Amino acid sequence: MSSLLKVGELAKQTGLSTRTLHYYDEIGLLVPSHRTEADHRLYSAQDIIRLQQILSLRQLGFSLSEIQACLESPDFSLPQVIDWHRSRLHEQITLSQTLLKRLNGIAKELETTQSVAVENLIETMETITMTEHYFTPEQQALLENRLQENEAEWRDLLTQIQSEMTKGTDFNSPTVRFLARRWLGSMKAFVRGDNDIYAALTRMYQTEGATVDSWGGMDTDTFEYMLKAVSFLTLGEVTESLIPVKKIFTPATQQVLKLGETAIRQINFDILGTEGFLLGFLTDKTNLAGQVLNEMGVTLETVQPLVKKWLGVRPKLPDGWQPPQLPFAMRAKRVIELALERAKATERSQITPEDLLLGILDEAKESGGLATYILKEELNVDLAQLEQQVEFAIARA
Structure with a gap:
């Protein structure tokens, strides 16, 4: 009995999990030859040879059902498996x-x-x-x-x-x-x-x-x-792993992003999405985008709990795990591209907070992220009307 391996010992030596070995037993692919009085699995040298055949065939791309058919064939042999594996x-x-x-x-x-x-x-x-x-x-x-x-x-x-x-x-x-x-x-x-x-x-x-x-x-x-x-x-x-913030954003937009990032870090998220932009607009009381949102009944007090509702609050990350600057989510990058197009259309090289809000609304016409979901579905904001109000406010400024 000393030459027999328990399931944990076999798992440790092969790098497989005990769950995988249990599953192979359940489906009849690798049934251990022996068991203890307490019904614990014990694997013999022949069992280990069969496991080698299974692992080789798995690496060759065989499904478990195909492996079982191969091993049950009288014409199948270990040298054949080894040769196939060597060739691969x-x-x-x-x-x-x-x-x-x-x-x-x-x-x-x-x-x-x-x-x-x-x-x-x-x-x-x-x-x-x-x-x-x-x-x-x-x-x-x-x-x-x-x-x-x-x-x-x-x-x-x-x-x-x-x-x-x-x-x-x-x-x-x-x-x-x-x-x-x-x-x-x-x-x-x-x-x-x-x-x-x-x-x-x-x-x-x-x-x-x-x-x-x-x-x-x-x-x-x-x-x-x-x-x-x-x-x-x-x-x-x-x-260009990070968007050149100081190059393409006005100081006011940089402030919006900073405030939005702070709000997102408070729920221990490590990526900045459109919901972070929305929180930034509403936290900064001086930007035109936030003012238009306030006029339409969208406030920080109403949006903040909704962001937490949909994102949740993650466990606190260990010290040093969060990057010094949060990367933008893919949808947020698309919003920035659209906002930059808005800016360039009026011969400006930098994105204002208003451009960024309009970029969110433009992106909503393609698919839409959490920011537009909160505005439209949770707060019943008419996105077309919001776009008109932002453009009107820009024209008045």
Whole structure:
């Protein structure tokens, strides 16, 4: 009995969780050969060999039901599994070496020119996605169901993307940047946090091309266009991780953002969204946007508890965990882009608090965040009327 391993010991030695080993037992995939009088699991050397086969097949992309069928086949053997696993590892090593070479090239290019060709980024992403398999049957069925659930929204997004492609819109334009963020958000919602599915989907498009053009209604040209758009968006956010606040915001707007950030920190959130902007308008009594909101019955006293209601109050973060300046949420960045367009339309280079409020209302026409939800749904504010009142107040000032 001394050569037998308890479930906790086996979990520790293999890096698996005891819950996984319990589940394998429940479905009959790995039933321990022995049990104690108290019914505790004990694993023999043969059980461990079977576990090695299971783990190898899992890494090769087999589903649990496929693994069970393989292990129950009389023609199946451990040397066969090892050979398959070795072959797969050789492929991964080759791909990893190619990826390392391309990343080194990008790093060198950034050192010398402070920029990088989009083609190099695309090639690197292709290499990354090739390190994963295509979908398992379970994943395929899951994605087909999700596609049907969100088909109308997905096709509307594709229509907008293809329209910008046809017009040749610059990748750095606010419209394409917004579509890139929306596409990323849709993909994240589509795969629901499963990075393996996202990588497999990317590889499928990039390596199979026209054979999968009909899947999801996205052809390869559209897919490549969005990859480039995301590359521009990502590279821009990496090289400019924080929006240059002093450059594009007036001092009054900077004060609004500071007050909004303070209010958001009080509920221990670590990102600044449109609700933070709204709190900033209302906390600062001197800005025109806040004054218009007050005139329409929107006050700090009414909004503050509603923000807490919808965001909640998180546990206090440990010292040093919050950044010195809170990053903007993706929707807040879109609002800033729209506010800057408002400012530039009147030949100004900086965003006023009024521009920022109008940016929130403009963004609400695309989707809308918590700020506009609170205004419209909780406080019954007519957003079109609010826009008119802000524009009227600007004209009077």
